[in-house]
Amino acid sequence: MTARDVKEIFDRGLFRGEIRFEEPMSAHTSLKTGGPVEIMVFPEDPLSLKNVLSACERENIPSFVLGAGTNLLAGDTGTGGVAISLREFRSIEPTRDEGVLFVGAGTPLAMLLGFAQRNGYAGLEALAGIPGSAGGAVYMNAGSFGTEMKDVVVSVSVMNRHGDIEILDRDRIGFSYRSSNLPEGSVILSVNIALRRDDPEAIRQRTGEFLKKKRAAQPLGESSAGCVFKNPPGDSAGRLIDAAGCKGMRAGGAEVSRVHANFFINTGNAVPGFHGAHADRKGKGQGAQRHRARAGDKDSGSQ
Numbered sequence: 001m002t003a004r005d006v007k008e009i010f011d012r013g014l015f016r017g018e019i020r021f022e023e024p025m026s027a028h029t030s031l032k033t034g035g036p037v038e039i040m041v042f043p044e045d046p047l048s049l050k051n052v053l054s055a056c057e058r059e060n061i062p063s064f065v066l067g068a069g070t071n072l073l074a075g076d077t078g079t080g081g082v083a084i085s086l087r088e089f090r091s092i093e094p095t096r097d098e099g100v101l102f103v104g105a106g107t108p109l110a111m112l113l114g115f116a117q118r119n120g121y122a123g124l125e126a127l128a129g130i131p132g133s134a135g136g137a138v139y140m141n142a143g144s145f146g147t148e149m150k151d152v153v154v155s156v157s158v159m160n161r162h163g164d165i166e167i168l169d170r171d172r173i174g175f176s177y178r179s180s181n182l183p184e185g186s187v188i189l190s191v192n193i194a195l196r197r198d199d200p201e202a203i204r205q206r207t208g209e210f211l212k213k214k215r216a217a218q219p220l221g222e223s224s225a226g227c228v229f230k231n232p233p234g235d236s237a238g239r240l241i242d243a244a245g246c247k248g249m250r251a252g253g254a255e256v257s258r259v260h261a262n263f264f265i266n267t268g269n270a271v272p273g274f275h276g277a278h279a280d281r282k283g284k285g286q287g288a289q290r291h292r293a294r295a296g297d298k299d300s301g302s303q
């Protein structure tokens with residue numbers, strides 16, 4: 001999509017929301033790395049999203065979806081194409097089905113946990129401390145302390161690259177360890193999750209306990225993208241990296257966390273080349289490279 005295409009979409013009243021050009025990805029990733037993306041859009045409604053996706057499809061322009069950027073490694077040389085942020089798709093509503101909440105994809109997970117706690121919906125407590133959006137959490141099948149998104153998801157509403165919306169039941173999402181297998185190009189618009197009713201105070205206490213454990217084991221206040229490597233069967237990547245003596249190891253501004261060896265920290269001027277990942281201005285669909293790895297559910301606080 002070129003600036004001309006964007007202008008046309010605006011002029012014809014086909015897009016509601018914000019559009020930015022040459023927007024630094026570093027402002028949208030928890031690692032605080034990443035050069036400018038050519039175009040970043042923040043559609044306010046499904047129709048605007050559809051019009052952007054259709055324009056990208058028609059013009060053969062790469063696009064990628066940006067959640068809260070807490071699991072993204074964006075190339076430092078800049079990214080071609082269009083980044084689509086769903087931050088405006090933010091809502092939490094109880095449905096007619098007892099215990100089932102409708103959650104917009106751009107809703108921060110922390111906001112969802114807060115809502116659930118205040119209103120007596122139990123089941124998400126173990127996810128406390130995981131940053132990111134509801135859409136990103138579904139896409140990554142985020143989890144910790146033995147609970148994963150797949151345990152609560154009933155269905156998701158997705159838009160395909162032609163702008164058609166489909167409801168996919170949990171069984172069609174293809175959840176596995178820190179990943180999902182949605183149809184290629186699907187944009188998650190919302191998710192329905194099933195929780196059980198419980199006393200808000202009991203939920204608050206459980207959430208607090210999980211958060212305390214996590215804060216003790218993970219460098220939550222630092223700039224990172226969470227765990228980098230997946231746990232191998234029967235072991236923890238963090239333990240292995242620690243045993244190899246890598247805690248505190250540095251390359252430029254990137255450091256292997258001294259708190260949790262599977263967290264790589266940006267101490268200020270880290271560049272993604274350190275991880276061997278690189279986004280290419282010309283590369284299609286390579287806009288922001290996804291962390292391939294997520295770690296498992298260990299009481300040590302590993303993901």
Ligand SMILES: Cc1cc2nc3c(=O)[nH]c(=O)nc-3n(C[C@H](O)[C@H](O)[C@H](O)COP(=O)(O)OP(=O)(O)OC[C@H]3O[C@@H](n4cnc5c(N)ncnc54)[C@H](O)[C@@H]3O)c2cc1C
Nearest residue numbers: 067068069070071132133135136137139142143188226303
């Ligand atoms: C300090 C810290 C702690 C963490 N702890 C944990 C943990 O305990 N457990 C864990 O599992 N993870 C953890 N993470 C990793 C991360 O928070 C999760 O993977 C989170 O679910 C990513 O959500 P996001 O919205 O930030 O997604 P992003 O990073 O923005 O995107 C991740 C992927 O999801 C895709 N995506 C995002 N939204 C959508 C959508 N609406 N439709 C289609 N695709 C979409 C993106 O294209 C991208 O491929 C941690 C990260 C940090 C920084």
